[in-house]
Amino acid sequence: MSLWESFDKNEISILLFVVVGYAFLFLLPKKFTREITLLFLLWGFTIGVLFDFTIGGGLVDFFKLNDSNGYRLFDFLYYLLFAPFSYLFIYFYESFRINKKTFIWYIVAWAGIGVGMQWVFTLVEIVQFQKGYKIPFSFPIFLMTQTITGLYYEFVFSRFKVLKSGLKKPRGY
Amino acid sequence: MAFAVFFFASWLVLTLFLVIPKKLSIIENTFVFLIILVISINWTWIIYEEIKLIKSTEETMEYTAFLLFRSVIIPMILVTQLNLLCRANKFTKSLLILSTSLAILLLLTFLSTFFNMANYIKWNIGYDAIYYLSLHVIAYYSLKFFRKSAQSEVKYS
Numbered sequence: 001m002s003l004w005e006s007f008d009k010n011e012i013s014i015l016l017f018v019v020v021g022y023a024f025l026f027l028l029p030k031k032f033t034r035e036i037t038l039l040f041l042l043w044g045f046t047i048g049v050l051f052d053f054t055i056g057g058g059l060v061d062f063f064k065l066n067d068s069n070g071y072r073l074f075d076f077l078y079y080l081l082f083a084p085f086s087y088l089f090i091y092f093y094e095s096f097r098i099n100k101k102t103f104i105w106y107i108v109a110w111a112g113i114g115v116g117m118q119w120v121f122t123l124v125e126i127v128q129f130q131k132g133y134k135i136p137f138s139f140p141i142f143l144m145t146q147t148i149t150g151l152y153y154e155f156v157f158s159r160f161k162v163l164k165s166g167l168k169k170p171r172g173y
Numbered sequence: 174m175a176f177a178v179f180f181f182a183s184w185l186v187l188t189l190f191l192v193i194p195k196k197l198s199i200i201e202n203t204f205v206f207l208i209i210l211v212i213s214i215n216w217t218w219i220i221y222e223e224i225k226l227i228k229s230t231e232e233t234m235e236y237t238a239f240l241l242f243r244s245v246i247i248p249m250i251l252v253t254q255l256n257l258l259c260r261a262n263k264f265t266k267s268l269l270i271l272s273t274s275l276a277i278l279l280l281l282t283f284l285s286t287f288f289n290m291a292n293y294i295k296w297n298i299g300y301d302a303i304y305y306l307s308l309h310v311i312a313y314y315s316l317k318f319f320r321k322s323a324q325s326e327v328k329y330s
Contacts, residue, residue, distance in 0.1 A: 033323070033326060034322050034323060034325075034326040035200060035204075035319060035322060035323040035326075036200075038204070038319065038322060039200055039203060039204055042204065042207045042208070042211075043203075043207060045211065046207040046210055046211050049210075049211050049214055049215070050210065050214065050244065053214045053215075053218055054240060054244070057218065057222070058222075058229070058236065058240075059231065059233065059236045070222070070223060071218055071219065071222070071223055152203075155199070156199070156200060159199065160198075160200060
């Protein structure tokens with residue numbers, strides 16, 4: 001089992017994305033309590049792992065990561081990118097104080113960002129589709145996962161101290 | 174048959190989790206579930222696809238049953254037993270919960286080989302027992318870690 005197939009643009013791109021993604025994470029003002037930050041980082045990472053090993057591997061195997069169908073170090077680094085993605089999703093959810101009127105727009109916009117990022121990943125050959133998979137198929141997946149994330153965040157927000165400041169902000173409904 | 178059995182097992186463990194009195198909060202339950210899910214997926218991939226110690230089925234319905242076992246049943250059993258374990262006030266009761274959880278996981282593993290969802294090449298059920306036992310330890314300590322990280326913030330902020 002090797003660490004990578006051949007060290008070229010996809011591996012370099014992943015390193016860049018990881019640096020940028022985690023820089024955002026550390027540079028943005030800390031908004032959430034530590035457990036909420038941890039929870040949503042793990043939430044995003046798990047969604048990445050779950051989908052890749054369910055539709056990107058095994059019998060279905062719609063795409064390959066980093067030039068190979070095997071599991072490499074850079075595949076793991078790619079999944080790590082989903083953690084800041086999930087964190088930024090709830091960060092801006094809170095910053096824009098998303099409510100019932102803006103929920104749909106917010107989810108559609110993020111699903112668009114998700115598909116856009118995946119398109120960039122195909123350009124730099126981190127992701128290569130196979131077996132007839134096309135990028136629009138990812139749109140419903142992002143819609144579904146982000147709707148669940150938004151609803152789960154609302155659920156957690158209603159029951160726990162989510163923000164570091166401790167203030168429960170009015171959500172507009 | 175495999176699909177029906179494992180779908181029933183998924184449904185049973187999910188509803189069992191819903192009806193038991195829970196000792197963990199919803200975010201603690203989610204955290205432990207996600208940790209075990211990530212380990213379960215990575216573990217099966219490495220053992221089945223990378224080192225090829227076990228060969229998985231190529232039949233669609235059996236494969237779906239395998240996915241249910243890997244991604245729903247295993248993490249849900251671990252979370253359920255942890256809730257029960259945290260309620261247990263006696264060592265013998267804790268031991269009983271742990272043994273029952275292990276026995277159920279091993280029974281389902283036996284069924285997965287019986288239905289040819291998994292075919293052992295260089296593997297045996299004893300290794301699975303060690304793996305499941307390790308998962309119980311990981312679930313317990315990941316909960317402790319999560320609680321500690323929340324407490325330390327309260328203490329120092």
